[in-house]
Amino acid sequence: MELDRVGAWCAAHVPGFAGLEAAAQITGGQSNPTYLLRAASGDYVLRRKPLGQLLKSAHAVDREYRVQKALAGSGVPVAPMLAYCEDATVLGAEFYVMGHVVGRGFDDPRLGQLDRADRAPLIATMIDTLAAIHRVDLQATGLADYGRPGNYFRRQIDRWSRQYAASETGTVPDMDALIAALDRACPDDDGRATLVHGDYRIDNLLFAPDAPRVAAVLDWELSTIGHPFADIAAVIMQWQMPPGGEGRGLAGVDRAAQGLPTDAEVVARYAAAMEMCDIPDFGFYVAFCFFRMGAILQGVKKRALDGNAADPERGLRLGALVPDYAAQGLGALG
Numbered sequence: 001m002e003l004d005r006v007g008a009w010c011a012a013h014v015p016g017f018a019g020l021e022a023a024a025q026i027t028g029g030q031s032n033p034t035y036l037l038r039a040a041s042g043d044y045v046l047r048r049k050p051l052g053q054l055l056k057s058a059h060a061v062d063r064e065y066r067v068q069k070a071l072a073g074s075g076v077p078v079a080p081m082l083a084y085c086e087d088a089t090v091l092g093a094e095f096y097v098m099g100h101v102v103g104r105g106f107d108d109p110r111l112g113q114l115d116r117a118d119r120a121p122l123i124a125t126m127i128d129t130l131a132a133i134h135r136v137d138l139q140a141t142g143l144a145d146y147g148r149p150g151n152y153f154r155r156q157i158d159r160w161s162r163q164y165a166a167s168e169t170g171t172v173p174d175m176d177a178l179i180a181a182l183d184r185a186c187p188d189d190d191g192r193a194t195l196v197h198g199d200y201r202i203d204n205l206l207f208a209p210d211a212p213r214v215a216a217v218l219d220w221e222l223s224t225i226g227h228p229f230a231d232i233a234a235v236i237m238q239w240q241m242p243p244g245g246e247g248r249g250l251a252g253v254d255r256a257a258q259g260l261p262t263d264a265e266v267v268a269r270y271a272a273a274m275e276m277c278d279i280p281d282f283g284f285y286v287a288f289c290f291f292r293m294g295a296i297l298q299g300v301k302k303r304a305l306d307g308n309a310a311d312p313e314r315g316l317r318l319g320a321l322v323p324d325y326a327a328q329g330l331g332a333l334g
Contacts, residue, residue, distance in 0.1 A: 049061050109249070
């Protein structure tokens with residue numbers, strides 16, 4: 001990153017910014033490359049589109065910036081949005097700058113860094129924050145036009161089927177079968193339409209340093225107006241994967257012994273927060289999330305092979321999980 005050019009732009013567009021001293025990429029993500037900027041005026045975070053050829057509508061940093069700016073003061077914790085740059089000549093791609101939020105990040109939902117008694121409260125605040133996202137007043141926040149009307153799952157199945165085909169690097173029979181099965185099982189539109197995050201999981205959250213509270217929800221690239229059940233199903237979907245660095249799930253974990261809630265307890269807490277009794281046909285929503293994540297990881301693999309991934313080596317490892325996600329999705333459908 002050219003510090004002089006970025007520093008000059010930030011000084012001209014970010015209120016109070018002065019004296020860029022260093023920029024370091026924050027590792028671990030596979031979407032939009034993210035950098036910690038250290039300046040005389042404080043710490044900031046810059047997030048930009050990847051370089052190179054990209055799939056249509058992917059890596060929408062302009063939408064990320066818009067939704068987080070709209071959510072300021074809404075009750076949904078987000079980082080402060082400071083400035084957006086659509087001029088690709090500054091850094092080679094569009095980017096935005098936000099305030100640096102101090103907090104704790106967790107990649108593993110087992111939460112092994114915490115005492116047993118501290119784990120359930122963290123999961124509880126994670127679910128309560130998700131419900132807060134789904135209760136956002138779209139009119140009051142100016143987000144009423146943030147997504148298209150109509151059947152969210154129909155649109156998403158069609159969109160991610162196209163994205164998957166565009167990034168396919170080999171035949172995955174279970175993925176083809178899952179796409180066909182979801183196409184047949186897609187429910188009619190039930191009229192539910194809320195702000196949805198699109199990739200809600202524990203590693204896209206920052207928690208307060210000293211309390212079970214979400215300090216900031218990150219990575220809004222896939223956010224839109226959609227069906228809220230997709231977000232809560234995505235949480236459960238992730239937990240059905242193997243534990244560890246790649247799966248980052250809870251499959252086979254003795255949750256009671258570890259002080260972690262069951263899937264049913266989490267879904268019940270979410271339903272109560274949304275003033276609902278239950279979520280019928282939940283298996284479809286979980287299967288949909290396995291499909292969408294499989295399509296996303298296929299895109300990560302394609303970018304890694306093309307040399308455009310934020311972390312190519314990890315991108316290839318994640319891409320190898322696509323058949324597992326497809327098989328799990330078929331299993332969730334029953």
